[in-house]
Amino acid sequence: MCPQESSFQPSQFLLLVGVPVASGLLLLKCLHWHCSRWLPGACWKPDGQEDPVSQSTQLPKYEVRRECPPPTLPEAAAFYQELHTPTHGHTVTRQLMHKLLVFSAREVDHRGGGLILQDTGISLLIPPGAVAVGRQERVSLILVWDLTDAPALSRSQGLVSPVVACGPHGASFLKPCTLTFKHCAQQPRHVRTYSSNTSLLDAKNWRPLGRAGSHSSRDECRILLSHFSLYTCVLEAPVGQAPRKWLQLAVFCSPLAPGQTHLQLRVYFLNNTPCALQWAVTNEKPHGGRLRGPCQLFDFTGARGDQCLKLKYISEGWENVDDSSCQLVPHLHIWHGKCPFRSFCFRRKAANDSEDCSALTNEIIVTMHTFQDGLETKYMEILRFQASEEESWATPPPVSQPPPCNRLPQELFEQLQMLLEPYSVTGNDWRRLASHLGLCGMKIRFLSCQRSPAAAILELFEEQNGSLQELHDLLAAMERLDCASVVQSYLGGTPGGGGARENRGLELDEKL
Incomplete structure (x- = not known):
């Protein structure tokens, strides 16, 4: 055997054996990466940006995507x-x-x-x-x-x-x-x-x-x-500007019945829109949960930061069942409008022989702070009061019959609501009608927080026993001829709507 042949064999061996082995290892690596990305329970972090979610933070059932047959x-x-x-x-x-x-x-x-x-x-x-x-x-x-x-x-x-x-x-x-x-x-x-x-x-x-x-x-x-x-x-905020949106924090719980040992409070983090709150109300109905108090607004920033909900105070006679007094809501669950909620469960303390807690547990006062991670100094305080044996929860009080009032036709009511609801720069919307009805600035600002201020103003007009003709004249005086024209179409079909009404209707047609 010549020296050249003996020096050639190791390199030939590496080519024949090493290359297939390296290819196999590379294939196994690719298969492992592919499976870890798609197999259930695997954690995949694109570009190293996704933080792991704590195992104690469980997703609500409604956040799981359902695979339904076509x-x-x-x-x-x-x-x-x-x-x-x-x-x-x-x-x-x-x-x-x-x-x-x-x-x-x-x-x-x-x-x-x-x-x-x-x-x-x-x-x-x-x-x-x-x-x-x-x-x-x-x-x-x-x-x-x-x-x-x-x-x-x-x-x-x-x-x-x-x-x-x-x-x-x-x-x-x-x-x-x-x-x-x-x-x-x-x-x-x-x-x-x-x-x-x-x-x-x-x-x-x-x-x-x-x-x-x-x-x-x-x-x-x-x-x-x-x-x-x-x-x-x-x-979608431009680059360099912090995107922000308004949240509404809604607290729900079931009535506290006599002898009940446990109470659960659920705090929803919702978009500040009426339909988001209605979703939470609908979601609570099967569990008997009711909204406790008005919703609170929260300034939520799109900058990275999970939402923290921290329990700060429980009134005497009650204790927290959960191991932790602080819960986290993943940032993207709120930012992407998933309507998440977190809950705390409380129970009555057992009374000692030397202490009578019966007088202390007939009510519960809970204080919580909520803030985005890293912004603990910019917290919002959530204070909710819950009394036991509330008869108003178990049996609604008798409703006194309101005095009779003139009701607008349902279709007319809805059309006027749509026309008056949009915010106008000049103020010639539901606010102008409210001022014509005698409401002061403070009451108008209060009505602006209602779900539909225009509907509230129209209901107020009904309670004042206003007639269609009076409403028509008010809208015409406001120079809201689009609304006045809608009312006029109903006036034309009402009994006794002749004479001066017809003349005013002709004048309105000419203005239009």
Whole structure:
């Protein structure tokens, strides 16, 4: 054997053996990375940015994505038929095809019409002339409480409004319709409208909507619809600016009955929109939970920081059942609008022979602080009082019959509510009507905190036994001729509406 052959064999051996072994190791490494990313329970951190979540922090059941089989054609047909069946002015909450939906539907002709989802701040206005003369169209307005239908957001994006659908999907009209719903962004210019040109049962494809077709005011988004689809608002702040949104903290618990040993308080971290609070109310109904006290506003920043809820004080005679007095809510659960909640459970202390706690446990006072991680000095105090044996919880007190008052027709009430609700820079909205009804500035500011200030003002007008003619004259004096025209259409159909009424109606037509 020559020296050249003996020196060649080791390198040849490395090529024949080492390369396959290295390839196999590389393949195993790739398989391990792929499986660790997709197998249940694995923790995958993209670019090393995702922090591990504590094992003690369990996700609420409603945050788990459900894998549902695709609906059959008969199931889909029944689903859409129920959504588009007229509800005669009522707002319906129902679970259809594994989706919790709030909806209302009606038929609209060339005179136009409107839809309102009660207690949600969501409305749809179909203007006169949007439907051809001689035709009738069924339209529906749907609030989607299925959290899996929301857009997939990045860390810098925040969900600040509900997901709203207008049906039937793809319907178009001769004139643009106006969809209105609330948002909770602190800076309206940071709000961007998204739409998904898909039906409710299809996979969603969210894309930004052109800014020309939408307008965001202080707490409201208005969209001019060329056709019906799904819509929502996302908070997108420019680079270098801290995005912020308003939260409402709502505390729920069940009535404290005599002899009850345990009490659980649940604190929800919700977007500051009416529909988010209604979601929590609906979620609490099966458990008998009721809202305790008014909601509190919280300034939530998009900068990284989980929300802390710390127990600071419990009144005598009670103790905390949980091991920890502090609980965390992951930042993205709040930022992406998942409606999370955290709970504390308390129990009565056993009375010693030398101490009688019966007088101490008939009420419970709890103080909690909540703040974002790292901002403990900027905490908010949550103080809630709970008394035992509250008869008002177990048996509602008898309701005295209110004095009779003139009720506006339901459809007229809803149309005026939609027209007067949007915030006007000049103040010529529900606030001007409130001042005409004699309300002072303090009462007007109080009404601005209501779910629907316009509805509250109209109800006040009803309680004052105001007539349609008086309401018409008030709106005309306000130079809200659009509202006065709506009232005039009802005056024309009322008995005895002749003479001077007809003359005033002709003058109004000329102004219009």
